[in-house]
Amino acid sequence: MTTNDTMNEFNSINQPSNVVREGEMTGASEKPVWIRVLFFPLVMLTSLAIFWASLQYDVPIGLAALGATIVNIIAVAITELVIPLRPGHSAIHDWQTFNNIVHGLTASEVGGRAARALIDVGLVSLYGSLTAGEVPFVEGLNIQFWPKSAPFWFQFALGFLVIEFLFYWQHRMFHSARFFWRFHALHHNADKMHVMSSARLHFFEIFVRHALIFGPIVLLGAPQEIIFFYLAFNNSLGNVVHSNVDVLVPRWLHGLMVTPGVHHLHHSRKREQSDSNFGASITFFDRIFGTFKHPEEESIAAFGIEDDPFGRSIPSQLLVPLNPWKRYP
Numbered sequence: 001m002t003t004n005d006t007m008n009e010f011n012s013i014n015q016p017s018n019v020v021r022e023g024e025m026t027g028a029s030e031k032p033v034w035i036r037v038l039f040f041p042l043v044m045l046t047s048l049a050i051f052w053a054s055l056q057y058d059v060p061i062g063l064a065a066l067g068a069t070i071v072n073i074i075a076v077a078i079t080e081l082v083i084p085l086r087p088g089h090s091a092i093h094d095w096q097t098f099n100n101i102v103h104g105l106t107a108s109e110v111g112g113r114a115a116r117a118l119i120d121v122g123l124v125s126l127y128g129s130l131t132a133g134e135v136p137f138v139e140g141l142n143i144q145f146w147p148k149s150a151p152f153w154f155q156f157a158l159g160f161l162v163i164e165f166l167f168y169w170q171h172r173m174f175h176s177a178r179f180f181w182r183f184h185a186l187h188h189n190a191d192k193m194h195v196m197s198s199a200r201l202h203f204f205e206i207f208v209r210h211a212l213i214f215g216p217i218v219l220l221g222a223p224q225e226i227i228f229f230y231l232a233f234n235n236s237l238g239n240v241v242h243s244n245v246d247v248l249v250p251r252w253l254h255g256l257m258v259t260p261g262v263h264h265l266h267h268s269r270k271r272e273q274s275d276s277n278f279g280a281s282i283t284f285f286d287r288i289f290g291t292f293k294h295p296e297e298e299s300i301a302a303f304g305i306e307d308d309p310f311g312r313s314i315p316s317q318l319l320v321p322l323n324p325w326k327r328y329p
Contacts, residue, residue: 033082036248038257040240043079047072047236051229060227065232072236076195076243077272085246085260091194099314103186104199106318111206118207119215146221159226160281166213168285171278174205182321183208188274193264193302198242201322234281242267254294257282261295269302 047068053257054064080090091097147155174184183202190197214227241263249259258279266277276293286292310317 029265031121032083033248035079036246038084039079039245042246042247043072043075043240044233044236046075048233049177051232061228065228068232069235069239072239073195076239080194080244083246086193089192089244090193090207091196091244094192094194094196096190096192096200096312097194097196099312099317100196100200102314103201103203103317104196107199107201107203107206111201111203112210114203114207115210115214117213136196145219146223148221148223151196152225154228155222156229159222160230162217162220163213163227163230163287164280164282166216167280168278168289169208170209171280172291174208175275176277180205180208185305186310186317186321188267189305189308189310190267191302192244193242193267193303194244195239195242197267198238202318204321211230215327237281251296254296255283255287257290259295264300265293265295265298265302268298268300269304271306273298273300274305 050071051064051068054067055061059067077091079090084090094100147158150158174180184203185199186202187200187205190200217227237258241258241260245260247260249261253259254262258277258281258308262277262283265273270272273293276291277283277286278291283292310320
């Protein structure tokens with residue numbers, strides 16, 4: 001099969017006649033097709049391989065997940081410069097990239113830690129005192145709700161589906177409930193999609209997300225490895241699906257998992273488009289509950305939100321959602 005044949009095959013299954021092909025934004029025909037086809041699977045497999053290899057060398061599982069995520073960010077950021085989807089949208093060209101990094105760190109260190117503390121309180125309330133050194137994911141409490149005797153692959157598959165189900169409804173709640181939308185709107189007000197857009201989250205949103213998603217998993221007694229294996233995968237996928245990389249994926253893949261096209265549509269400025277595709281890693285629950293939109297059957301005019309209430313400074317972006325008199329779109 002020649003290069004042109006490959007391009008035609010992917011384009012023919014990726015784009016209907018009424019949608020402008022994303023590749024045409026940057027002259028995709030001049031880009032190496034093999035990079036566009038292999039980028040998505042290779043960057044994901046590499047990130048997971050780094051995570052797994054780190055565990056074989058007894059690197060703490062949380063640090064292994066963090067290391068894999070950082071390598072993933074660097075790889076995606078470099079690829080954005082090589083095969084950008086939209087000119088001028090890569091992280092290096094966005095004045096908000098620094099803000100996004102600060103938001104990511106704040107969300108993790110403030111929102112994430114607060115959620116873990118809340119989960120600890122719940123564990124103490126339900127099961128008594130914690131065992132030293134086992135905070136926030138507690139082992140040894142003889143919790144019987146989780147099938148700990150099952151093979152790890154089964155436990156991970158179960159945990160993955162539970163987390164995805166909880167994420168779907170948490171995400172959908174942040175779009176439908178005006179109070180929560182005030183905080184989630186910060187993530188959607190970005191008018192450029194790139195690898196660092198995934199870090200643009202208000203710390204209160206991360207607090208609620210972790211409490212509602214990981215809290216039940218921990219309280220059910222799932223081993224901590226389930227959560228960190230999920231995070232290693234989902235954090236890397238999150239960077240990819242927000243990225244400004246001109247990828248080629250087969251049409252059927254959009255219907256199975258969250259791809260850059262699926263998630264870019266979720267960030268459309270049109271509210272009827274952004275109120276779709278709520279899944280974190282898979283599109284299964286979007287398809288079940290009727291919120292899935294196929295990226296090859298829609299076109300994106302612009303990213304962001306209408307009547308954006310956020311300023312350009314970090315303090316403004318953190319404080320605006322806390323202002324009850326501030327009007328939101």
